Amino acid sequence: MTSHHEKLDDMTIAFVGAGSIAEALIKGLTETGIGHATRLLVVNRHNPARLAYLEAQYDVIAGKDIRQAVVDADIILLCMKPKDIHEALPVIAAHARVDALYISVVAGYTIRSIQEMIACGNPLASTPRIVRTMPNTSCAVGKSATAYAMSDSCTARDRVYVEAILCSVGTSCTVDEHLLNAVTGLSGSGPAYVYYLVEALTLAGMDVGLDEQTSYSLVIQTLYGAAHMLTHTGESPAILRDRVTSPGGTTFAGISTLQQFGFEHAIRQAVVNATKRATELGDHSYPPTPSSK
Numbered sequence: 411m412t413s414h415h416e417k418l419d420d421m422t423i424a425f426v427g428a429g430s431i432a433e434a435l436i437k438g439l440t441e442t443g444i445g446h447a448t449r450l451l452v453v454n455r456h457n458p459a460r461l462a463y464l465e466a467q468y469d470v471i472a473g474k475d476i477r478q479a480v481v482d483a484d485i486i487l488l489c490m491k492p493k494d495i496h497e498a499l500p501v502i503a504a505h506a507r508v509d510a511l512y513i514s515v516v517a518g519y520t521i522r523s524i525q526e527m528i529a530c531g532n533p534l535a536s537t538p539r540i541v542r543t544m545p546n547t548s549c550a551v552g553k554s555a556t557a558y559a560m561s562d563s564c565t566a567r568d569r570v571y572v573e574a575i576l577c578s579v580g581t582s583c584t585v586d587e588h589l590l591n592a593v594t595g596l597s598g599s600g601p602a603y604v605y606y607l608v609e610a611l612t613l614a615g616m617d618v619g620l621d622e623q624t625s626y627s628l629v630i631q632t633l634y635g636a637a638h639m640l641t642h643t644g645e646s647p648a649i650l651r652d653r654v655t656s657p658g659g660t661t662f663a664g665i666s667t668l669q670q671f672g673f674e675h676a677i678r679q680a681v682v683n684a685t686k687r688a689t690e691l692g693d694h695s696y697p698p699t700p701s702s703k
Contacts, residue, residue, distance in 0.1 A: 416574035419446035423575075424479045426498060427489030428454035428464055428472075431515050434549040435487065436468050438578030441552075445578070453479040477505040485571060488514040488524075495519060496527065503531030503538075511568055513541045513575065517594075518692035521561045521587055537563040541572050542587060545579055546598050554580030555597040559587035591692060595685030603680060608633065 423445060425432045432452060439445030447469040453476050454461055461472035473479060480486055480502050490498055495516050514524055521540050528538045543558035556576045560568065569584070576582035585593060608629050615625025639650055655661045668674075 416444065416570050418444055418485075418571065418574055419449065421445070421484040421571070422449045422451070422482055423485045423487060424483035425450065425452040425487045425489055426476060426479070426502060427487075427491070427494075428452050428457065428460045429489060429491075430547075431545055431549060432487065432489040433464060434545065434552075434554075434579050435489075435575065436464065436470055438549070438552055439575065440468050440470075442578045444574050451479045451483065476501055480506040480510070483507070483510055485511045485513060485575075487575075488512060488516050490516060492516050492518055495524075499524065499527040500531030503528040503535055506532075506535075508532065508535050509539075511539045511541070511564075511571060513543065513572060515544055517544060520692070521559065525561070537561075539564045539568055541568065542590060543572070543576065543582075544590070544594060544598055545576065547601050549579035552579050555600070556580060556582045557585045557590065557593040557597070558582060559585055559590055591688040592681075592685050594688040595681045595683075598688070599681075599684045603677065604633070 418439070423439070425436065436450060436452065439450065440447050448471070450468070450470040452461065452464055452470050452472050453474060454472075455474055455476070458474070461474070464470055465472040476498065483506060486502060486506060488495065488499070488502075512524065512528070519542075521542050524540050524542070525538060528535050528540075538561070540561040541558050541564065543556055545554040545556040548554045549556070554576070556579070558572055558576065560572070573582050608626075611629040611632075612622065612626045615628060616622055620628070636650075639645075640647060643650070651665070655665055
């Protein structure tokens with residue numbers, strides 16, 4: 411994972427789509443100073459109230475005209491809903507610069523399928539530079555774990571730009587594209603696994619006599635502290651676990667119970683099944699077939 415602080419304030423970045431991920435990236439870029447609000451454009455055809463909010467909140471330039479937004483953009487962030495990409499991307503490509511860098515956060519669409527849609531809109535853009543990525547929901551608080559894959563046409567400079575954008579909302583790492591479904595199963599769905607653990611631990615605290623608020627507060631701080639121990643000590647989770655697990659002690663009794671009920675197997679299988687489902691839902695083709703709708 412990397413943390414990058416490259417300034418992009420001389421770059422024009424167009425956001426096509428104005429949902430939660432677009433807002434998180436806009437917020438990250440403006441609050442960190444990595445991007446400049448006057449060079450950030452955001453378009454969304456169907457929700458003028460949303461555009462007005464983003465413009466007022468972050469001082470970005472908002473509008474409904476996709477063609478006008480992308481015409482001078484150095485970087486185009488594809489943040490639309492998956493159902494809208496087939497119609498929008500050829501229009502974008504027809505009006506965007508041939509040398510624009512495309513960064514997609516649209517779930518399920520491969521680099522190849524995005525290339526085909528761009529070529530449909532602009533045959534001159536035969537080898538567009540495309541990055542496929544999917545921040546997780548923690549990008550809303552600047553703590554996303556994000557992996558990305560780059561097309562062969564991307565340059566080392568493109569990597570710098572991508573990492574600067576993604577690291578404005580957390581950390582980033584690069585993987586081969588075929589591993590993005592595994593990333594979805596692990597860190598994409600991962601926050602939900604953690605929330606489920608917090609729910610269970612809170613209920614467990616109540617089972618042994620604590621009130622809900624006290625139990626919840628203890629669980630959150632325990633989770634926060636454990637995460638800090640992992641990031642700041644640099645020691646492996648196995649070593650840290652062993653250090654607090656005295657033979658015959660209280661933690662030993664708890665860990666033994668987790669092992670008895672197949673805790674590790676359940677977690678690992680959850681990631682495997684989520685990865686399989688990501689594969690089933692992804693790999694859309696262009697033009698759309700009945701099975702990909």
